[in-house]
Amino acid sequence: MDKIPISFTQFMEFTTKQSGPAKVSTVRRVKYSEYSPATDYWRDLRLAIREVHEKNYSIDYLDHIVQKANDKKKANYADTVEQYKKFVKNKHIEWFQPGDAHWSFNDLFIRSTPELGLFIDGKPHLLKLYFKERSEKLDKRKAASPLTLMTTSERAHNDQQASISLLNVMKCRVFESTPNDVTSDRLLSLQGEAAHFIQIWNSL
Numbered sequence: 001m002d003k004i005p006i007s008f009t010q011f012m013e014f015t016t017k018q019s020g021p022a023k024v025s026t027v028r029r030v031k032y033s034e035y036s037p038a039t040d041y042w043r044d045l046r047l048a049i050r051e052v053h054e055k056n057y058s059i060d061y062l063d064h065i066v067q068k069a070n071d072k073k074k075a076n077y078a079d080t081v082e083q084y085k086k087f088v089k090n091k092h093i094e095w096f097q098p099g100d101a102h103w104s105f106n107d108l109f110i111r112s113t114p115e116l117g118l119f120i121d122g123k124p125h126l127l128k129l130y131f132k133e134r135s136e137k138l139d140k141r142k143a144a145s146p147l148t149l150m151t152t153s154e155r156a157h158n159d160q161q162a163s164i165s166l167l168n169v170m171k172c173r174v175f176e177s178t179p180n181d182v183t184s185d186r187l188l189s190l191q192g193e194a195a196h197f198i199q200i201w202n203s204l
Contacts, residue, residue, distance in 0.1 A: 002107070003109045004108050004109065004197075005111070006030055006110055006111070007110070008146070008149070008150075010026075010030045011110050011149070011193075014030075015146060015193050016138065017136075023196070023197075023200065024200055027197060027200040031201055032204075044065055044068070044077075045062070045065055045069075045077055046115060046129055046131070048062055048065040049062065049116070049129065053095040056095070059084075059085055059088060062081045066081055079170070080131065083169055083172055086172050087172045091121055092119075092122070093118055093120055094119040095116075096117040097117055098126050098127075099117070099156030101150070102153060102154055102155075103149045104154075105194040106198060107198055108198055112149060112153045112155075114126040115129050117162075124161060124162040124163065125162060126155075126163070127166070127174075128150065128167070129167050129169055130166055130167060131169055133169075133170035138168045138171075140175060143166050143168075145186075145189060145190045146166055147166055147176075147181070148181075148190045149190055152182055152187065152190075163177075163178065164176065
């Protein structure tokens with residue numbers, strides 16, 4: 001059987017849905033909708049945040065991205081940029097290449113490459129960015145499976161000192177994980193979510 005390649009964001013959307021029908025709808029959308037940059041709401045801002053750190057731009061570069069944004073996005077982009085500025089304020093931040101990463105389970109292949117590799121006040125972080133707080137609130141419980149996936153991914157960056165981090169941008173809240181946080185129960189829960197995704201996919 002062919003592999004089922006999906007993104008970290010797509011799988012995270014699946015894991016954060018609470019109802020069965022919502023999960024089915026998510027898998028159906030992933031299976032039958034082709035990705036297009038034009039429909040990726042947060043793409044421009046996500047790439048701009050990476051540029052700020054990778055190219056050592058001023059954080060005010062993000063204001064330029066807000067001004068360029070479609071009118072329908074401008075308010076959300078502006079609010080999110082303000083929150084990101086709060087996150088980096090008074091922190092010493094340096095960029096490093098995060099490297100590619102992926103996680104697989106049976107036929108499921110999930111691309112889990114972090115958007116950011118940042119030394120934050122000297123501590124290395126491999127970060128994924130979460131922008132969807134307004135439509136799907138993210139708390140510690142909902143972050144558990146995505147963090148377990150990130151922590152157990154095969155990745156090019158093998159620095160065991162790096163904190164695996166998920167940043168809820170709108171809340172300026174970082175959820176962190178280390179290999180020691182990955183219990184057998186958390187891994188089993190993640191694998192159960194992956195098996196559920198595969199079962200729905202194969203039934204559609």
